[in-house]
Amino acid sequence: MNLNAFTSIKELKHAIDKKQITPQEVISFYLDRLNALDGKIGSTISIFDKQSVVKEMQEGGVLQGIPGVIKNNICIKERPTTCASKMLENYRATNDATVIERLKKAGAPLIATANLDEFAMGSSTETSYFKKTKNPWDVSRVPGGSSGGSAAAVAAGFAPWALGSDTGGSVRQPAAYCGIVGLKPTYGLVSRYGLVAYASSLDQIGVMTRSVYDNAMVLSEIAGHDERDSTTLPIEKKDYTQGLDGTIPKGLKIGIVDNTLSAQGMDPEVVERIQAALKEFEKMGATIHHITLPMIDYSAAAYFILSRAEAASNLARFDGVRYGFRDKEATTLTSMYDDTRHDGFGSEVKKRIMVGNYVLSAGHSGEFYENAKQVKRAIRNEFIDAFKQVDMLIMPSQAAPAFKMGAYDLDPLKMDLQDYFTCPMNLAGVPSMSVPCGMSSDNMPIGMQLVGPHQSEELLYRVGHAYEQKTLWHTMHPEI
Numbered sequence: 001m002n003l004n005a006f007t008s009i010k011e012l013k014h015a016i017d018k019k020q021i022t023p024q025e026v027i028s029f030y031l032d033r034l035n036a037l038d039g040k041i042g043s044t045i046s047i048f049d050k051q052s053v054v055k056e057m058q059e060g061g062v063l064q065g066i067p068g069v070i071k072n073n074i075c076i077k078e079r080p081t082t083c084a085s086k087m088l089e090n091y092r093a094t095n096d097a098t099v100i101e102r103l104k105k106a107g108a109p110l111i112a113t114a115n116l117d118e119f120a121m122g123s124s125t126e127t128s129y130f131k132k133t134k135n136p137w138d139v140s141r142v143p144g145g146s147s148g149g150s151a152a153a154v155a156a157g158f159a160p161w162a163l164g165s166d167t168g169g170s171v172r173q174p175a176a177y178c179g180i181v182g183l184k185p186t187y188g189l190v191s192r193y194g195l196v197a198y199a200s201s202l203d204q205i206g207v208m209t210r211s212v213y214d215n216a217m218v219l220s221e222i223a224g225h226d227e228r229d230s231t232t233l234p235i236e237k238k239d240y241t242q243g244l245d246g247t248i249p250k251g252l253k254i255g256i257v258d259n260t261l262s263a264q265g266m267d268p269e270v271v272e273r274i275q276a277a278l279k280e281f282e283k284m285g286a287t288i289h290h291i292t293l294p295m296i297d298y299s300a301a302a303y304f305i306l307s308r309a310e311a312a313s314n315l316a317r318f319d320g321v322r323y324g325f326r327d328k329e330a331t332t333l334t335s336m337y338d339d340t341r342h343d344g345f346g347s348e349v350k351k352r353i354m355v356g357n358y359v360l361s362a363g364h365s366g367e368f369y370e371n372a373k374q375v376k377r378a379i380r381n382e383f384i385d386a387f388k389q390v391d392m393l394i395m396p397s398q399a400a401p402a403f404k405m406g407a408y409d410l411d412p413l414k415m416d417l418q419d420y421f422t423c424p425m426n427l428a429g430v431p432s433m434s435v436p437c438g439m440s441s442d443n444m445p446i447g448m449q450l451v452g453p454h455q456s457e458e459l460l461y462r463v464g465h466a467y468e469q470k471t472l473w474h475t476m477h478p479e480i
């Protein structure tokens, strides 16, 4: 078989099953490519050696011999799990995350850990303690974040799939910026056991691939109930590729979220591409309905408060006692806590911990945290109401293609607004998938989100796959 960097999981699986290529050859191919080219992109934190990857590979599953890259906030036993932070620079996980355990059982070789914004806090992968990842389409631009390393690795053909995590958009925004498919599943569909928590009421692990079909293949291996994560839904393992026949359901009603297309700062090229996609769906037999979701305007503010509040609690455990970095000069316990956290965390993380503690503090929690929780409920209800009128929704993944590195260094509010179109679905807990839907005039990918009711992953995959059969966006790749 003629293996190329952008061969799909489906084709790889076929070739491996037919013995046209061995898992070892596939692993070597991707590891060689990563080692040769990742210097230009910086998508990974560590690249594993071939011997250990082959040794770890289990026999006989659906993903036998099909390599993946794992965002470095998901624990892989005995490998460094750094969260791109000095705090965990030398921390090695003692256990596999449930998703990792399941992927290993499926025979998937894990070849590298992916760079991210420190503790998954950011939208550009610029806050990593180790390095800034570059967008493979244009190395002067960001790949998005926080799963920017995962997205860049898949887009650059360093691996056919990667895992990311999505708290406010961290799978979908980098997927859109790098021209790949990124799914944030329904809250509770995928176990977070072994994911280093950022904001637990919003976090989901998501799948990043170059096609919708491939995405469904990986999700099929990781989704489903886990007794080690009490927030997982009582769902059995299933094959999400089943319904992918290139058609959309008869009579499909798609809602276009009008107030996203008319939002301030929308790039006209993005609007144009989404309108073209709607035409494509009409040709396939869907009807398009106009929907307004006013609560979207409040989502980013509510997300800001909730995510910081939960982060402040979740990150309290990093105090130098149990995990990772400890300031060894300190002479008292309190100064050890202080100095460890002062030196171990980067400035974005510290800023969020401070905001989080402030919004939770006595006298302020009603004004901030309680209000934000009400917005969360309201947005959830708004989605539930919308899905009484239509089967699914379409909206942009981002207002514009990937921005230049450093562009928002002096404008943190602009960075926070990156979550505008993505965080509503984290607040509502509904699934959303970013799918490439065009290229800008300066040759940067554009993405759209397909959003459905709770547990509608099968529908989103079916519709996304049908769209891919009619368009060529997912076949375009950057030159590294």
Ligand code: GLN
Binding pocket: 120, 121, 122, 123, 145, 146, 165, 166, 167, 168, 169, 170, 171, 198, 307, 418, 419
């Ligand atoms: N950009 C968002 C944030 O910085 C999203 C992060 C995420 O989804 N992990 O919080």
